[in-house]
Amino acid sequence: MNITIKDVAKAANVSVATVSRVLNNKNNVSEEAARAVNRAVEDLGYSPNFLGRDLRKSETKRILAIVGTTQQSFYTDVLRGMQDAAYAEGYDVLIATTRDNADHEMHLLGMLFSRAVDGVVLLAPKLDSKTISDLSKRFQLAICLERLDVNDILCVTIDNERAGFDATSYLIAKGRKRIGLITTKVRSQSSVDRENGYRRALKEAGIPYDEKLVYYGDYDADTGTKGCEELMNLESKPDAIFSISDTISIGAMTYAVRHGITVGKDLLFFGFDNITYSHMFIPRLSTVEQPCYLQGKTVVEKLIANMKTDTPDKSTYMLPHSLILRESTGD
Amino acid sequence: MNITIKDVAKAANVSVATVSRVLNNKNNVSEEAARAVNRAVEDLGYSPNFLGRDLRKSETKRILAIVGTTQQSFYTDVLRGMQDAAYAEGYDVLIATTRDNADHEMHLLGMLFSRAVDGVVLLAPKLDSKTISDLSKRFQLAICLERLDVNDILCVTIDNERAGFDATSYLIAKGRKRIGLITTKVRSQSSVDRENGYRRALKEAGIPYDEKLVYYGDYDADTGTKGCEELMNLESKPDAIFSISDTISIGAMTYAVRHGITVGKDLLFFGFDNITYSHMFIPRLSTVEQPCYLQGKTVVEKLIANMKTDTPDKSTYMLPHSLILRESTGD
DNA sequence: CAACATAATCTAATCGTTTTCAATAGGCAA
DNA sequence: TTGCCTATTGAAAACGATTAGATTATGTTG
Numbered sequence: 001m002n003i004t005i006k007d008v009a010k011a012a013n014v015s016v017a018t019v020s021r022v023l024n025n026k027n028n029v030s031e032e033a034a035r036a037v038n039r040a041v042e043d044l045g046y047s048p049n050f051l052g053r054d055l056r057k058s059e060t061k062r063i064l065a066i067v068g069t070t071q072q073s074f075y076t077d078v079l080r081g082m083q084d085a086a087y088a089e090g091y092d093v094l095i096a097t098t099r100d101n102a103d104h105e106m107h108l109l110g111m112l113f114s115r116a117v118d119g120v121v122l123l124a125p126k127l128d129s130k131t132i133s134d135l136s137k138r139f140q141l142a143i144c145l146e147r148l149d150v151n152d153i154l155c156v157t158i159d160n161e162r163a164g165f166d167a168t169s170y171l172i173a174k175g176r177k178r179i180g181l182i183t184t185k186v187r188s189q190s191s192v193d194r195e196n197g198y199r200r201a202l203k204e205a206g207i208p209y210d211e212k213l214v215y216y217g218d219y220d221a222d223t224g225t226k227g228c229e230e231l232m233n234l235e236s237k238p239d240a241i242f243s244i245s246d247t248i249s250i251g252a253m254t255y256a257v258r259h260g261i262t263v264g265k266d267l268l269f270f271g272f273d274n275i276t277y278s279h280m281f282i283p284r285l286s287t288v289e290q291p292c293y294l295q296g297k298t299v300v301e302k303l304i305a306n307m308k309t310d311t312p313d314k315s316t317y318m319l320p321h322s323l324i325l326r327e328s329t330g331d
Numbered sequence: 332m333n334i335t336i337k338d339v340a341k342a343a344n345v346s347v348a349t350v351s352r353v354l355n356n357k358n359n360v361s362e363e364a365a366r367a368v369n370r371a372v373e374d375l376g377y378s379p380n381f382l383g384r385d386l387r388k389s390e391t392k393r394i395l396a397i398v399g400t401t402q403q404s405f406y407t408d409v410l411r412g413m414q415d416a417a418y419a420e421g422y423d424v425l426i427a428t429t430r431d432n433a434d435h436e437m438h439l440l441g442m443l444f445s446r447a448v449d450g451v452v453l454l455a456p457k458l459d460s461k462t463i464s465d466l467s468k469r470f471q472l473a474i475c476l477e478r479l480d481v482n483d484i485l486c487v488t489i490d491n492e493r494a495g496f497d498a499t500s501y502l503i504a505k506g507r508k509r510i511g512l513i514t515t516k517v518r519s520q521s522s523v524d525r526e527n528g529y530r531r532a533l534k535e536a537g538i539p540y541d542e543k544l545v546y547y548g549d550y551d552a553d554t555g556t557k558g559c560e561e562l563m564n565l566e567s568k569p570d571a572i573f574s575i576s577d578t579i580s581i582g583a584m585t586y587a588v589r590h591g592i593t594v595g596k597d598l599l600f601f602g603f604d605n606i607t608y609s610h611m612f613i614p615r616l617s618t619v620e621q622p623c624y625l626q627g628k629t630v631v632e633k634l635i636a637n638m639k640t641d642t643p644d645k646s647t648y649m650l651p652h653s654l655i656l657r658e659s660t661g662d
Numbered sequence: 663c664a665a666c667a668t669a670a671t672c673t674a675a676t677c678g679t680t681t682t683c684a685a686t687a688g689g690c691a692a
Numbered sequence: 693t694t695g696c697c698t699a700t701t702g703a704a705a706a707c708g709a710t711t712a713g714a715t716t717a718t719g720t721t722g
Contacts, residue, residue, distance in 0.1 A: 015672045050445035051386040052708030055677050070401045095426040114381035221611050250611055257613055277608050280552050282588050346702045383678030386707050
């Protein structure tokens, strides 16, 4: 039914080997044969079946990016970086979502075990680090935007502890003494790191840590709104709030603005990620920017390099972040 | 080097055929053999190579969703719908981005020609409709969230003309007479349809169409800001602005708020898509909601059904939309 | 002109599965 | 015992490409 390389060979009056050579622009083929093959390909509307090719070559030239959800808009830049690096080496990048479910993440990793892709980049691993670390011994696997609490896997991220420290320290430098934190119940390593940075900043400034000032929720705007409400209902209210994502921060600011609190003065806000809306929202949100594009590009470059060697690079790379200061911190 | 079905067969002391039967839970295999095979699989850590399987079966059980960018946050729900429908039938959904480039869209469609996936759903086709329509004759291809100006391809969307009409009519019903439109230079069918709906609403209300009130830009918040600025600098300013996306609307509202214009009174805004931030932004944005999850679910269900039949469904399905009224229209 | 290198081509093996078809073993009825 | 049916099993042929190695044709050199 389908047109195969055999049909092309017959039509062009050559062997399948010759067709294959033409299609892969190998040098040792006469112009005449090439012409005949190309005409046959054209006439028949042939396009090679990659299942055959991939099986024979034992490679697919495809990399899978596994994300929790496509909701996080800053993934866009990460993926762009991944694609640019991939295309430069003749690879395609596919994306799949786990919907933050570890079982499903494992299911998708099945594409790696079953050789349907050559490598995988995990953008928000849900599986425990032991499992991931074990798998990375047998397969081409890397982490991006996160890190594991083990260090035997290729990993490109930022120094989230330092970033949390920097953001909190900035609020302290602005004279704030009671700084709230809104973070996630789910303990991703980056959340933990950011929280640790927050604590260290307090400590180094001699401000006692107050667990009442920390609100744990989900990774969404609603959490910000609820978190802000709860913190502002404390006897001793915060004078600044650091959130581990802009989405949360915006939700939190929404509460503040709607309750007549002057953001940037009565209450400062610091977010994380520098999403598009963070400078759209009124007031504009101060935030930590991470090099999304560069992280994506780097992780794929390193991963592809690993595919070509038998002494794979299992380092953790921490790229530099920066603070973006806007109205929400009175700048 | 790699463990294949042969190794398992040898370890279990059976033939490869038996291993295959066990792995695919065929009935005609003795319990004893099954046990032996399962133990061998376990011992060797074997997982089948899908390249072999897919080649033999001529199917991959994978569907590719091709999007322009993952930036559009409402895709998340569409993809969720697609996944639910797919998993129910044993398929996986992969995502790839074209970065709004037609050539790259064609490149990704190569995965369909080369049988690396069983079907494709285009979420924002850039290729011309003739090309797509031709391809859909030979491959399993469907469109979602958009439609083509031909109707011989499976297509699940909403009635964008009607939606544009409804939104504009609502603004007219609110007593507005000079209604601006911010839309995209790039003429996707949905943009054209929404604009046509806008025009028809004006016409039916006896309001003359004024091309000065229409601003063409990109699909981003900046366009909204610039568009709003331009429209508000007109001699005869608009008293309401309909944008073909919430992202644009939010950008436009930002301009208004920053320039002391009372949104919901001096100037009404109507958006499109009901993205998360549309009710986060202050004031809250009125918008057209489309059934994202349902569209995704439907298109994949129909596509998979098409794979099973030789009389494929090439209909266009238009699912119902609704208006969400919030502060930006004074509700 | 023999001998040999080179270029172009073909034949057939190979990748790892699934599946057809034939073969075997065991049970049961006649 | 013989014949027949059924349940398991295995050998081998697909699937569609790439590629190593054999083969042929062509040109070059001594």
